Amino acid sequence: MSQTVTVSSTSPRPTFPPLLSAESLYDKCMTLASNLWWSWNPDVISLFRDLDPIRWRQLDHNPIALLKEFTPERLEMRAAELVLYSRINHAYRRLKEYLGDVPHWARTNAGVLGSKPVAYFSLEFGVHESVPIYSGGLGVLSGDHIKSASGLGVPLVAVGLFYHQGYFKQHLDINGWQQEEYLDIKAENLPLEPARGPDGKPVTIEICTRTGCLFVKVRLMRVGRVNLLLMDSDVDGNRPEDRDLTSRLYGGDNRTRIRQELVAGVGGVRALRALGIRPGVYHLNEGHSAFATLEAIRERMKDNGLSFDEALRDVAEHTVFTTHTPVPAGHDRFDAHLIEEHLGPLRDELGISPQQLMGLGRVEPQNEHETFCMTVLGLKLSRRANAVSNLHGRVTRRMWAHLWPWRVEDEIPIGHITNGVHIPSWLAYQMRQLYDRYFPADWDRRMGEPEVWQEIHHVDPGELWETHHALKNQLLAFVRRRVSRQCRRRGESDEAVEAARNMLDPNILTIGFARRFATYKRADLIMYQLDRLAAMINDPERPIQLIFAGKAHPADEPGKRLIQKIANLHRDPRFAGRVAFIEDYDINVCRHMVQGVDVWLNNPRRPLEASGTSGQKAVLNGALNLSILDGWWAEAYDGSNGFAIGEGASHARDDVTDARDAEALYETLQKQVIPLYYDRDIDGLPRQWIRRMMNSISTLAWRFSADRMVADYVRHAYLPAAGGISCDMNIR
Ligand SMILES: *Cc1c(COP(=O)(O)O)cnc(C)c1O
Numbered sequence: 001m002s003q004t005v006t007v008s009s010t011s012p013r014p015t016f017p018p019l020l021s022a023e024s025l026y027d028k029c030m031t032l033a034s035n036l037w038w039s040w041n042p043d044v045i046s047l048f049r050d051l052d053p054i055r056w057r058q059l060d061h062n063p064i065a066l067l068k069e070f071t072p073e074r075l076e077m078r079a080a081e082l083v084l085y086s087r088i089n090h091a092y093r094r095l096k097e098y099l100g101d102v103p104h105w106a107r108t109n110a111g112v113l114g115s116k117p118v119a120y121f122s123l124e125f126g127v128h129e130s131v132p133i134y135s136g137g138l139g140v141l142s143g144d145h146i147k148s149a150s151g152l153g154v155p156l157v158a159v160g161l162f163y164h165q166g167y168f169k170q171h172l173d174i175n176g177w178q179q180e181e182y183l184d185i186k187a188e189n190l191p192l193e194p195a196r197g198p199d200g201k202p203v204t205i206e207i208c209t210r211t212g213c214l215f216v217k218v219r220l221m222r223v224g225r226v227n228l229l230l231m232d233s234d235v236d237g238n239r240p241e242d243r244d245l246t247s248r249l250y251g252g253d254n255r256t257r258i259r260q261e262l263v264a265g266v267g268g269v270r271a272l273r274a275l276g277i278r279p280g281v282y283h284l285n286e287g288h289s290a291f292a293t294l295e296a297i298r299e300r301m302k303d304n305g306l307s308f309d310e311a312l313r314d315v316a317e318h319t320v321f322t323t324h325t326p327v328p329a330g331h332d333r334f335d336a337h338l339i340e341e342h343l344g345p346l347r348d349e350l351g352i353s354p355q356q357l358m359g360l361g362r363v364e365p366q367n368e369h370e371t372f373c374m375t376v377l378g379l380k381l382s383r384r385a386n387a388v389s390n391l392h393g394r395v396t397r398r399m400w401a402h403l404w405p406w407r408v409e410d411e412i413p414i415g416h417i418t419n420g421v422h423i424p425s426w427l428a429y430q431m432r433q434l435y436d437r438y439f440p441a442d443w444d445r446r447m448g449e450p451e452v453w454q455e456i457h458h459v460d461p462g463e464l465w466e467t468h469h470a471l472k473n474q475l476l477a478f479v480r481r482r483v484s485r486q487c488r489r490r491g492e493s494d495e496a497v498e499a500a501r502n503m504l505d506p507n508i509l510t511i512g513f514a515r516r517f518a519t520y521k522r523a524d525l526i527m528y529q530l531d532r533l534a535a536m537i538n539d540p541e542r543p544i545q546l547i548f549a550g551k552a553h554p555a556d557e558p559g560k561r562l563i564q565k566i567a568n569l570h571r572d573p574r575f576a577g578r579v580a581f582i583e584d585y586d587i588n589v590c591r592h593m594v595q596g597v598d599v600w601l602n603n604p605r606r607p608l609e610a611s612g613t614s615g616q617k618a619v620l621n622g623a624l625n626l627s628i629l630d631g632w633w634a635e636a637y638d639g640s641n642g643f644a645i646g647e648g649a650s651h652a653r654d655d656v657t658d659a660r661d662a663e664a665l666y667e668t669l670q671k672q673v674i675p676l677y678y679d680r681d682i683d684g685l686p687r688q689w690i691r692r693m694m695n696s697i698s699t700l701a702w703r704f705s706a707d708r709m710v711a712d713y714v715r716h717a718y719l720p721a722a723g724g725i726s727c728d729m730n731i732r
Helices: 022-033 036-040 042-051 053-058 063-068 072-082 085-100 104-109 137-152 254-274 292-304 308-317 336-350 354-360 374-380 390-399 429-438 450-458 461-490 494-501 530-537 557-571 587-596 614-620 631-636 654-678 687-700 706-723
Strands: 118-121 156-161 169-172 178-181 192-194 204-209 212-223 226-232 281-285 319-322 384-387 414-416 509-514 544-549 579-582 599-602 624-628 643-645
Touching: 022 042, 022 063, 022 072, 022 085, 036 042, 036 085, 036 212, 042 053, 042 063, 042 072, 042 085, 072 085, 104 137, 104 706, 118 137, 118 254, 137 156, 137 212, 137 226, 137 281, 137 706, 156 254, 169 461, 169 557, 178 557, 204 254, 204 336, 212 254, 226 254, 254 292, 254 336, 281 292, 281 706, 292 308, 292 336, 308 319, 319 706, 336 354, 354 374, 384 390, 384 706, 390 414, 390 631, 429 450, 429 461, 450 687, 461 494, 461 509, 461 579, 461 587, 461 687, 509 587, 509 654, 530 544, 530 654, 544 587, 557 579, 587 614, 599 614, 614 624, 614 631, 614 687, 624 631, 624 654, 624 687, 643 654, 654 687
Parallel strands: 118 156, 118 281, 156 226, 281 319, 319 384, 384 414, 509 544, 509 599, 544 579, 599 624, 624 643
Antiparallel strands: 169 178, 192 212, 204 212, 212 226
16 A cells, blocks of 8 residues: 545545455455454544444444445445545454464463363353343453453353343433333344354254254354354244244243253353364353253263263363352242253253252252252352452352352352453543553553553653543533433423533543442442532532443332432432433443543442442543442452442441441542542642552553453463363362
């Protein structure tokens, strides 16, 4: 590309010959759009955005949908107007290089996995907002896990479900009550292709239950170097109920649930086999997919002539199980007749009795009153199990101690690997540019290393603050746009819409709170004493403002009441213009929020937050965490890298805990957070605050990155499992 192209501003039609045939430019763009690698590469994102910024936003940042609105000729013209040729070619070459390369890290650290990849099972994957097959933290974690595995070059194939309607879209009605809307996802606009077997034919597998058989097709989605296989039961020939089986994430009753888990687990293992993939490790991300182990046992019995017990031991040796929640409702349980209906035919092949099968999902195998628990199955059928933070490890060992009644708590074989986030996905472009200038040249390949991040202390404080402010302004513009649109849809008055267009002030300390509205997360803790909050919000010298977002599960009435309480605050003049609720929390909303707030608030009832990851995203962008010492924050907080609420104690009674934590929250805000934020030097800079931002970035960004997390899984779980090395799951 030595030719330079100039376009006269008066003539929109370029007059020079195209450098490439129209088709090939279009094809290159489609190739870029067909691998979600683009979603964490700012150059490629801006390339798509520049094609048509307004449609880009309206189409949920979906490049395939966008490109379909172009003919190859129009794309060619648009590219010429914007001089996009070299950017498209450069991005295309980078993708090809990326896919052709095995990174240094994997060559030295994950060699043995090469021919025996990790099969990573999860019921949801949150890779990008344009692919809505996730609901929240678990899905985003799975997405971040496979993106980092791709970056590090870990041989890994991911397995999940394709949902035709995904998770619901959230709107609030005029009373602030959550409405759920399910939209059909246009699969043809997603980067999906049929997964093809060694013979080149699309793979379909069959699963039989006592009440009939169903077919499942396997779709392939490319996420960098990782292939994500998505099971889809919407296949001709299936009964209508089976075709609908995979329409909604966490929809339907327990029977739908067990059937989805059968498709993901048993179907997933069959799909791998049909594709000629022989995994060396099964990683069950949460118990949902634990039926995979039973199918893997069947394979070994059939292929290697092993007995059930031998095959079970062998499968357990190669299985890694991660548990994600100490909340009892988060653990799937099925009664005996559902198990027999769905696993009966498989059980016949395993040659075990119904009682034996039920026993695998029970703490006490003989206890007829116990239902079948997927977490118990996962724990029994894996030699390596882990929780997702240090504290969660302790809680989980206590929670499941009765599975190992002869062991003391410290010897319960459950370790922990703390969650982390995929840095390129969550880091704001402007912050990345700042880091690019101050950090070592190859820092983007060394994001999991502590040394890299020490350089933040050499950044000019004024420059860091300015960058943060630019991002904060972006967030506020986003909030105003969304909230005014919400008001209009809800049919509020013109004044209300206009007020929303002018709400929030960039000079005010801005606190963000966004997560699922599960009651234990206590979204309303800051409203414990409404007068006190009102006084803080309206303080004439040092006010605060709040931005909320989050969905409640459709069946969670108390969660919906919390949303209503917050959404209706704006009717109270004391809060008008200073409290915002953004509807339809998703990856896009999360990205805006963690990149623009000053403070990220997290106040779950300890110790129910297993890890939490949104605060880790906030760290990367310079926001300070204000959090209960729960989940990841219990091991992250060092006194100078954010703020703690309380001292990590909980009372046996929730109402007492809530009252104490609310008091601690107000105290921390009034004595630490607010004074530090408004303490300005002669240049208007909050020097001590900025120092804390730097401490937060240097001590936390690498430690709570998904690169560090995946490296930990490789070293402490995958390699031992693949090599069959007998280590005592000492991943604590
Ligand atoms: C990161 C993320 C979460 C997880 O946040 P928590 O801190 O675990 O509550 C949930 N939903 C979305 C959309 C996210 O991006």
